[in-house]
Amino acid sequence: MVKAGKKILIVDDEPCICDLLENFLTLKGYGVVRAENGIRALSYVEDGDIDLVITDICMPGMNGVQLLEKIRERNSGIPVLITTGYPTFDTAIESLKLGVQDYLTKPFELRDIGEKVKRAIDRKTLQEEHILFSKLVSLHQVAHILASTLDMGELDRKFLEFSVRFARADGAALFFADAAGKLTLAARRGDDFKPDFWTRANFMLASRRVLESREPIAVTGRGNLPSGLRALPQEIGAFISFPLNSPSCTLGVLNLVRGQSGGPFSSLDIEQINVLASQASISIENVRLYHNIRDNYLKTIRAFALAVEAKDEYTHGHSENVMHYTVLIARHMGMPVHEVEQVKFAGLLHDIGKIGVSESILNKPGKLTPEEFNEIKKHPALGATIIADVPFLKPLVPLVMHHHEFYNGCGYPSGLSGTDIPLGARILSVADAYEAMTSDRPYRKSLPRSASMKVLEAQSGLQFDPGIVEIFLTVLRHTAG
Numbered sequence: 001m002v003k004a005g006k007k008i009l010i011v012d013d014e015p016c017i018c019d020l021l022e023n024f025l026t027l028k029g030y031g032v033v034r035a036e037n038g039i040r041a042l043s044y045v046e047d048g049d050i051d052l053v054i055t056d057i058c059m060p061g062m063n064g065v066q067l068l069e070k071i072r073e074r075n076s077g078i079p080v081l082i083t084t085g086y087p088t089f090d091t092a093i094e095s096l097k098l099g100v101q102d103y104l105t106k107p108f109e110l111r112d113i114g115e116k117v118k119r120a121i122d123r124k125t126l127q128e129e130h131i132l133f134s135k136l137v138s139l140h141q142v143a144h145i146l147a148s149t150l151d152m153g154e155l156d157r158k159f160l161e162f163s164v165r166f167a168r169a170d171g172a173a174l175f176f177a178d179a180a181g182k183l184t185l186a187a188r189r190g191d192d193f194k195p196d197f198w199t200r201a202n203f204m205l206a207s208r209r210v211l212e213s214r215e216p217i218a219v220t221g222r223g224n225l226p227s228g229l230r231a232l233p234q235e236i237g238a239f240i241s242f243p244l245n246s247p248s249c250t251l252g253v254l255n256l257v258r259g260q261s262g263g264p265f266s267s268l269d270i271e272q273i274n275v276l277a278s279q280a281s282i283s284i285e286n287v288r289l290y291h292n293i294r295d296n297y298l299k300t301i302r303a304f305a306l307a308v309e310a311k312d313e314y315t316h317g318h319s320e321n322v323m324h325y326t327v328l329i330a331r332h333m334g335m336p337v338h339e340v341e342q343v344k345f346a347g348l349l350h351d352i353g354k355i356g357v358s359e360s361i362l363n364k365p366g367k368l369t370p371e372e373f374n375e376i377k378k379h380p381a382l383g384a385t386i387i388a389d390v391p392f393l394k395p396l397v398p399l400v401m402h403h404h405e406f407y408n409g410c411g412y413p414s415g416l417s418g419t420d421i422p423l424g425a426r427i428l429s430v431a432d433a434y435e436a437m438t439s440d441r442p443y444r445k446s447l448p449r450s451a452s453m454k455v456l457e458a459q460s461g462l463q464f465d466p467g468i469v470e471i472f473l474t475v476l477r478h479t480a481g
C-alpha cells in the first residue's frame, strides 16, 4: 500500500514516456508532477515537497546526471531514479558517485518500475522517520534547556542557535512585537547578515503577515512566492518565518534564511522548527512572567523598606545604599546571579523588623539604655518572621536574621561566628556598617569615607569576615567618591 501524499517528479522530454509513467504511478496511488526539462524539474525540487525524482538521462540542455548533480548541490536527499535506453559504464559510475538510487532501463518493465519506486520511497520514509526520531529526542533536550533559562538574552541566543542548527539555516533573526504589533529585532545570528538585512521591507512584510495570521510562511525557491509578498533578496534561496504563538497572543516571529546554495527548507525542517518555536514561545512567556513577578516583588520590598525608613528620619536611603554595596561585594566575589539577587533583596529588606521597634527608640538622639538596646536587638528576628511566609523571600530569612552577627561570635541574635554565619549575612554586615558609618545618625555625624574604611580594617576578623572586608576595601579604593 502506498503511503498517502507521496509525490513523484517525472522528468523526460518525451511526452509519451511521461504519459506512460504518470498513468502507471497514478494507478499505484502516487501523486505525480511532470517536467519536460531539468530547469523546470529543479523548480519543483526547490518547492520542497518531492519524494522521488525519475529522470531521463538524455535530455536537451541539462541531462539527467547534471540534474542529479544540481539536486545534490541543493543539499537535497531526494532519491533519484535514472531512466535510459543506453546505459554506459561511465554514466553509471558518475551517477552512483552522486548517489543515484537505481536505474530503470528502457523499454520499461512496469513491474520493475513499481518495485524500484516502492523501494526508493520506503527507504526515504525510513530515513525520514529515523531522522525525525533522533531530532525529536534532541528537540526534547532543547526544550528542557530553554525551559531552564531565566535570562531573557540567553534564552534568545539559545533559541536562535538551536533554530539555525535544526533547520541548517545560514542566518536567523528574532523579532518581538509590542502591544501595538510593532516588531523590533531582538537578536540575530549569521555573520553574513547585518541588522539592516533583516529589517528590509520584504522580510518585514512577511513578518507582519505571520504575526497577524499566527501561521508560518515558507518561501522556498523562486517559484512559490505567496501573494502580496515581495521577492527575496538575490543572495537568498529560501526563507521561512514562524510565529511565536502563546495561548494569549503572538509574541513575535522567528525568521530563517538559507543562501542560494542551501536548497529549500523541507516539510520536515518546517515541522521541527514549528515544534521548537512553540517550545521557545512557552519559555519566553515564562521568563517574562518570572521577571514580571520578580519586579513586582522588588517594588513591594522597596515599599516595605521605605515604610521602615519613614519611621526613622536619619535612615532615609539607607536600605538602597546597603543594597548597592551588597551587590558590589557579591559580584566581586563571583557569586552566581541568583545569589547576587538574594543578597540584593536582603540589602533592601534587612532592617524590615524595625517596623516593630518604637520610633522614640529609633530616633533617640542620645545613648540607648540597655533596655532600649534590647528592643533594637529584636529587629533581625522580627524581620525574619515577617518575610518567612512569603515564598519568594524565604531564602532571605537567614540573611535578615543574622545580619548583626559578629565574625568573632559577639554579635546578635544567635552569637554565631565565622562561617557559621550565612555568607549573605556576612556581606550584609560589612555593607550595613559602612553605610551607617558614612551617614549621619541621631547621636553622631557621619564619618569620612577614609575613616570608615579604617574602622572596617580594624574590625576585620572581629566584627567582620576578613575576606569580605578585603574585597570591599578593594572595591571602594577603585570607586570614585
Ligand SMILES: [Fe+2]
Residues within 6 Å of the ligand: 350, 351, 379, 403, 404
Ligand atoms: Fe539592622
